[in-house]
Amino acid sequence: MSDSYAAEGQRAPVARQDRLVTLDFIRGIAVLGIVFANIAAFGQTMNAYIWPQALAHPPTPSDKLFWLIQYTLVDGKMRGLFTLLFGAGMMLFMERAWARGASRWLQARRLAWLLLFGTLHFLLLWHGDILQLYAISGLALLGTLRWEPHTKLTLGLALYLLGSVAQGAQLGGNYLATASPELAARLTPEHRKELFETETKVLHENARLIHLYRDGSFADVARYMVLEKAGPSIGQTLFFSVTETIPLILIGMALYQMGLFSGRMDPARMRHWGWIGVASGTAVTAALGLWAYRADFPFHLTFFVFIGASPLPRLAVVLGLAALLSLWAPRATRSALGTRFAAAGRMAFSNYIGTSLLLVPVFNGWGLGLFGRFGRLELFGFVLAVWALMLAWSKWWLERYRYGPLEWLWRCLTYGRMMSLRRSVAIESDSH
Numbered sequence: 001m002s003d004s005y006a007a008e009g010q011r012a013p014v015a016r017q018d019r020l021v022t023l024d025f026i027r028g029i030a031v032l033g034i035v036f037a038n039i040a041a042f043g044q045t046m047n048a049y050i051w052p053q054a055l056a057h058p059p060t061p062s063d064k065l066f067w068l069i070q071y072t073l074v075d076g077k078m079r080g081l082f083t084l085l086f087g088a089g090m091m092l093f094m095e096r097a098w099a100r101g102a103s104r105w106l107q108a109r110r111l112a113w114l115l116l117f118g119t120l121h122f123l124l125l126w127h128g129d130i131l132q133l134y135a136i137s138g139l140a141l142l143g144t145l146r147w148e149p150h151t152k153l154t155l156g157l158a159l160y161l162l163g164s165v166a167q168g169a170q171l172g173g174n175y176l177a178t179a180s181p182e183l184a185a186r187l188t189p190e191h192r193k194e195l196f197e198t199e200t201k202v203l204h205e206n207a208r209l210i211h212l213y214r215d216g217s218f219a220d221v222a223r224y225m226v227l228e229k230a231g232p233s234i235g236q237t238l239f240f241s242v243t244e245t246i247p248l249i250l251i252g253m254a255l256y257q258m259g260l261f262s263g264r265m266d267p268a269r270m271r272h273w274g275w276i277g278v279a280s281g282t283a284v285t286a287a288l289g290l291w292a293y294r295a296d297f298p299f300h301l302t303f304f305v306f307i308g309a310s311p312l313p314r315l316a317v318v319l320g321l322a323a324l325l326s327l328w329a330p331r332a333t334r335s336a337l338g339t340r341f342a343a344a345g346r347m348a349f350s351n352y353i354g355t356s357l358l359l360v361p362v363f364n365g366w367g368l369g370l371f372g373r374f375g376r377l378e379l380f381g382f383v384l385a386v387w388a389l390m391l392a393w394s395k396w397w398l399e400r401y402r403y404g405p406l407e408w409l410w411r412c413l414t415y416g417r418m419m420s421l422r423r424s425v426a427i428e429s430d431s432h
Helices: 003-009 021-043 046-050 061-073 077-099 104-124 131-140 149-179 181-186 189-215 218-258 267-294 299-308 311-332 336-346 348-363 376-398 405-415
Strands: none
Touching: 021 046, 021 061, 021 077, 021 311, 021 336, 021 348, 021 376, 046 189, 046 299, 061 267, 061 376, 077 104, 077 131, 077 218, 077 311, 104 131, 104 218, 104 348, 104 405, 131 218, 149 189, 149 218, 149 299, 149 311, 189 218, 189 299, 218 311, 267 299, 267 311, 311 336, 336 348, 336 376, 348 376, 348 405
16 A cells, blocks of 8 residues: 555545535436436346336337437436536546555545446446446546646547437438438449348347346346457447546536535526526527427437437536535435435445346346336326335435545545444544
8 A cells, every 4th residue: 555545544524514526416316317317227227217118018108208308308418417516526536546656546445446346336236327427537637637627628529429420420421321212312322122121129138138127147147248249348448438427527527626516606697697597508409309209219310319318408408406505415315305316416326326226136047036127107106106105215324424435445445445334423434
């Protein structure tokens, strides 16, 4: 263990008044929202999360309408907000590490452990893990930590814009080529055949996954993840890191340094631009969703709407929510419900993994075997149950312990020594 690690590890936890409760509160909202976003991929396949026609049963009117509601209000927004906060948390962690004489290698060690957690989560528990994305993207950005906030913000916005254009062009081209006979006629026979066979291939693979998750053993699922899913996921992870995760982490770092989360920005301007972002982004997203909904979800159009066309309006919503929730947090956290959201945010790591530990055995065949049995509306009942549990147990736990269970383990591994877990005095850990 280096001297910087030892010096850092000997410090006492940060006192309550030094916490940035705004981050905890917004993170709590985001981690609850991610449950809503992910529930379709817990109870159905990931393809069904994007495309209603991939549900294990023919999509009902409620399935289609709930897809539209979830796409407009939730999908991608909570993940984007969570990613923004991850960037803010990285800067908060490093500011306090630098103040105690540590270097960026403490952050590297922290992210390396997160990568291990995420890899195990992905291979052994749930195929929708985002921790690997955060760890890889964070490691790639270690050299930017001391950059000026405006440089981070400019680069983050530029990368996000380029990634959005790339995704939109690719998937939009696929849709136009299949929707327009004139454009399809200009394609090579091989490309035309590939585009028109994609839907069949996805449906075939989807049926295989329904059978695997509904009837397969734990070993069957783990074997599939290790032998078949892990390889292709590496390229997908790197692509998604560059097009979304790295840009949003950079933007989150910059906004933290500019004072968005600490009350140093002009409240009137935050409120003004926050509402503009949420309203305009939601309106565009709703129009895109209605386009797919009214066309009854053709394959290439739905994937274009869900993946290719949504990033830019989603960014407006994410930034608007960050501003508005930052304004609301100081008042909200004085209420009983607000303190529960903040507690859920302080334990976001435990709550995120805990959701998988709870829901995967409920749906997979090696557990209760409920995979594919519920439509989107029924799955929302599971969301409400997890929300209630998360809000109840997080506050209860933190009244007795200084950290969430996984936060404590991650902290011990990062600093290379055992930390006190049980609460004996009224002190808390720093918010990261």
